[in-house]
Amino acid sequence: MHSVRWRAVENATLRDAHARLGPIICLGPEEVSVNCVRGGIREVYAGGFEKASSARGGYNWYAFFSNYRGVDNMFSMGCNKAHSLRKRMISNIYSKSVVTKSPVLLAQTTTIMYDRFLPYLETAYRKDAGVLNIYTLLSAATMDIVTGYIFGLKASSNLIDKADQLVWFLDLYNSRRSYNFWPQEFPVFSSFVEKWLGYKFTPAFVSEANEEIESWTARMCEGAGLVVAQGVVEPADTPVVYQQLYTALAKEAKNSDVEEVELASLLASEVLDHLAAGFDTSGITLTYAVYELSKHEAIQTRLQSELRTLTPPLVPSSTPALPDPKAIDALPLLHAVIWETLRLHSAIPGPQPRFTPPQGCRLGPEEDLYYVPGGVRVSASAGLLHANEEVYEHAYAWRPERWLELEQLDEEKRKDMESRWFWAFGSGGRMCVGSHLAVYQMKYIVAALYSNYSTSFLDNTGIEQIDSYTAPPKSDKLMIRLEKLPRVSVVD
Ligand code: HEM
Structure with missing residues (x-):
């Protein structure tokens, strides 16, 4: 092994x-x-x-x-007791009811979709003949939404607009991949060798990359703290996760000996994990949704028709507004596309x-x-559970229809498909805390893209998922071409 x-x-x-x-x-x-x-x-x-x-x-x-030289977060904690205390501090703000009803998240997503994402696509369409690496844009969009919810819009990232920052971040983030074998499988041995024999299994640039990402996150924390101290003016600037976590950790710290500096690193380690877990996995899933939709033109066309039923439509307008999250969530084909992509191209297909x-x-x-x-x-591994032919017929085929046909199945078969064997977000106490935010943002992003454009491949070499715990495309890219859809008229 x-x-x-x-x-x-x-x-x-x-x-x-x-x-x-x-x-x-x-x-x-x-x-x-x-x-x-x-x-x-x-x-x-x-x-x-x-x-x-x-x-x-x-x-x-x-x-x-863990981040900041061994500061634990919910994901890295080994012991269930400490973990559940931490999870209780924040799970409500990531619950489906809070996410779908949050005016703050809706305002943030509206700004990100109308002021950044759609203009970016428009520029790519006009200046680059509609050619772009959609993987990087989708990673930027998910990072902006996740950090928006954590730190508030003012203190969060704007990787869609800031191309140099996007390149900087993705280079750092991806450069660390494939250096996890020794510290993860042999932590004691590798730190012993490093300390006493001076041999490093991980190149210096990996720790430097970690430190840069940590400093970037710490700056967003400071920014969010400042917004809170000065008083939030715009609802979209509310740092929802930061604020709730700060209050809960400070309360906990009062009852123990935790100092202000420690509190800051506990908080930063926690939110750094959320932003990394949140942007990467959602960006990967979205990339495969675009890949499959580009391959299955007929489904893409049906999705575009479904999206045209939304009011208001998700197209540029002088009074930009997003359709209600519940309306987006209720679109059957959009849901089926996301679910089938989560099944076949799980962002975390490897053993947990x-x-x-x-x-x-x-x-x-x-x-x-x-x-x-x-x-x-x-x-267990999502990639294997999702390949069970008895539950998912033609398991290695991307067939969103299977999720549209659930009504015709008996209850047991439906439960098998929908919940028992569907494991994209894990299960139990350590299940993904951000699953509802993930689905929320993925649905808006796919809806914004396909309400305005059709996509086709230009270059899909290296699109296979790497064999790893988290599995992005081997090439870190998916080059697509956009075709503009005839404009839907909007009554402003
Ligand atoms: C398509 C998107 C996503 C997928 C497929 C996904 C998948 C998962 C899975 C499988 C786990 C359990 C991993 C394990 O135990 O080894 C997990 C945990 C976690 N995820 Fe996600 N995730 C997604 C999006 C997000 C988002 C948007 C956030 C932002 C908050 C997030 C934050 C977390 C955290 C903090 C944990 C640790 C939870 C705990 O230990 O209690 N994830 N995720």
Whole structure:
């Protein structure tokens, strides 16, 4: 398994192994992979298996995702107790009801769509014959929306308009990829070698890139703090996540010995994780939605007709306003396109490791149940669960229709598809906190693009997803050409 991980062929190896050996496999002396719901993800993830193992000296694969030299965040925390305290501080502001009803988020998204995203597309259309790398634009748009919600519009990023900052950020962010093997798989060994033998497994530029991203985030935190101190004037400038997290952490700090500096880094580490988790995954999913829609012209045309039913339409106007989030959310084909893309091109298709509890557990389907001792690394992968032919017929085909045909299925089959086996956002206590924000922004972005343009490929070499935990396109690009749709008349 170490060699498999080192060579970055883990997802492919697990796929072949499960196809040959069934839903539960022993991968090594202390490691198991599960690819089933009952006796699999239900036990491990809904059952609250921890990310860290006391039997393994506290080893936690996710510790790598802490920021500011080891300051934990919700994602990196190994222990469920500390994690649930943190999650309780913020989960309500990411809930579906708050996200879809938030006037602040709607105002932020309106500005980002009408003042940045659509003008960017218009410029690409006029100046570059409609040719652009849509992957970078989508990454910029998702970063602007996620940081907008965290820090408020005034203090957040504007990567769509600031091309140099976008290049700067993506270079830093992507340069660190593929240097995670040693610190994640052998954290103690690699830090020992680094400290005592002076050998670094990770090049210096990776730590420098991390530090630059951390400073950038700290500046956004300071900006948000300033807006709060001076009093928010425009609703869109409200730093929703920052403000709530600050209040909750400060309250917690009062009851312990946490100093102001520590509080600032706890906060910054937390929000840095949200912005990284939020922009990257949504940008990847959107890129594959555009890829598939460009490949399936008939579905693209049907989507455009569906989008024309929106009021107001999502087209440039002198009085820009977005259709209601509920109206966007209720569009069946748009929903099906996003869901099918999340299924087939999961942004996190790779294994999500947890550890069996000290007393051990039983894993596997009823007819094939195994005792697994405590402290064993156990994982499931969205990429494998989503490829189950019994649940998703023609699983390797992109078929949004499957989500439109749910009504015709019996209840059990529908539940299998919609919830039991659909794992793009994980499940249980450590499930994605930002899933509703992700869906919200992805639907608006796809709606804005296809209300105004058609897309086709220009160059899709390297579009295959890398074999990794998070899986962007190999080439980091998808070159497309835009064709303008006939303008819908808007009554201002
Ligand atoms: C298409 C978009 C997204 C996908 C596919 C996705 C997927 C996931 C998955 C699978 C996990 C669990 C990972 C694991 O345990 O190994 C997760 C956790 C997380 N995600 Fe997302 N995510 C998305 C968007 C977002 C957004 C927009 C945010 C912004 C707040 C976000 C923030 C987080 C955080 C903070 C966690 C850790 C939660 C915890 O440990 O309780 N994600 N995400």
